Amino acid sequence: MFDDLRLPLGDWVEAGVDWITANLAILFDFVKSVITGIYDAIEYVLIEPPELVLILVLAAIAFLVRGWKMALGTVIGLFVIVLVNQWDNAMATLALTIVAAFFALLIAIPLGIWAARNDTVSTIVRPVLDFLQTMPAFVYLIPAIILFNVGVVPGIIATIAFAMAPGVRLTELGIRGVNREIVEAGSAFGASPGRILRQIQLPLALPTIMTGVNQIIMLSLSMVVIAAMVGAGGLGQPIVQSLQRIDIGLGSEAGLSVVILAIFLDRVTNALGSLQDHSPVAKLRARRAAADAPRPAVVEPDMVASPTAETEAAAAGGR
Template identity: 45%
Template sequence: MVNIGHYIEIAIEWLVEECAGFFNVLNVCVEGFINSFQLVLYTIPVYIFIPLAVLLAWWKSDKSMGLFTLLGLLLILGMGFWEETMQTLALVLSSTCMALLIGIPLGIWTGKNERCNRILRPILDCMQSMPAFVYLIPAVLFFGLGTVPGAFATVIFAMPPVVRLTGVGIRQLSETAMEAARAFGATPRQLFFKVQLPLALPTILIGINQTIMMSLSMVVVSAMISAGGLGEVVLKGITQMKIGLGFEGGIAVVILAIILDRVTQGIAQKR
């Protein structure tokens, strides 16, 4: 019998003991990053936030999406979940930013280096196919309970799409455009920033959209480790057998997901 779990436990326990200082510093930094998003979202009054969100949805999508955003946010406000929605949105935005800071450079690397692509592909497959709940275990051991382990698990779970699609965008560039840029004397730096990156940007934006949606789904699961937000509302509905409360939290999550999805899709399509 091969007891792989035993060796994984030994490795994680070693990391917890030997790298405790590093994880404490990382915990403080990530918590401050998340709190800054929450502070901004809490500071904006509801009567300003909703019109801004409606205008953004109207501008980047269409009139019907603007109307949906207005009605959806008013419904969330009427159900009394505004603070939880802002917590969830702050955790989604902060986790997405961290996932993009790591994922986009990795995607560019895989697009330019076939060996790196072959090495990272099975790792990304594992990250995407691993059950989401498994990521909560090391997150709690490294950071305890709260928003930080939720963000840690979310980053790991949501990062693969942007890595894959960034690599695909770089690899599928037109060779004709590349040769034309070289013929005009473009340096490698100019070739990347003025030709490769702009041409690959629509595909990268689709990857960002998928990362945001996966972050939202994982943030809800992270309520099991006290990450808060709408996931906690859904979790209370499950654990306390309050069907109405669970559905209300689920409806709020769906509204937020649709708004984020349509806005980011609109940005990608218009780009």
């Protein structure tokens, strides 16, 4: 009955993509140049220095946000990556994750703030985020390859689309979860909406927003294998090679390197978003605040006025 009925959705999508590639080629070339330039710069900074120098830098970051145990674990984990000969691939993956997470946050946080402050925007954005989260990750590669060819850029674009949704949702959730009475108190004191957002809503919503940042980074790292299929390189490349060759050893080495990077990034971002931060920096700030706090005046024994003769006589007469 319905054999002759067919919705030409694929033809419509193909026609739309053809129109975009024909009329917006300059825009996509510009985007490709910007992303490639940023990625190359970050990759150069991560790969060119000696491994020991960069290990010490990352360990110092871990120490500042989580303490010496995290720093020691970072040193051990990164040395394992060096020993399995996956350092360059790991740093390329880290550069890809940083660039993808940066652009995803650049879109997600403002969009989440807008959705939290406007119900109409929230109603429109919600089904779009549902679509992005339920779409299989491999599907993102198809338009990315068509628009940007093979290489690191389509991998980053696909990663941005795949990882952006949790950042938008958690930013909106965090801002909407701020106590209304606090916001109303700020309005009562004459604070502008922008000042309320900067000084009340964003600080109180920061733990939830940082959870979104953590999720974006983790999802970006999880796309490393898929991005390697379009020429992005990094740790995904040896994983793909191990699948093709059925090389368990190579796959284990690359997979372990991904896990080490994931643990490092997860712990660091969780520490940055924690309200109860016990890092050395937080302790130092607490000590300085305690040192700068005004202290109550101490009354010396010699400064206490002794009773005068008149006072003693009056006391004796009262008896």
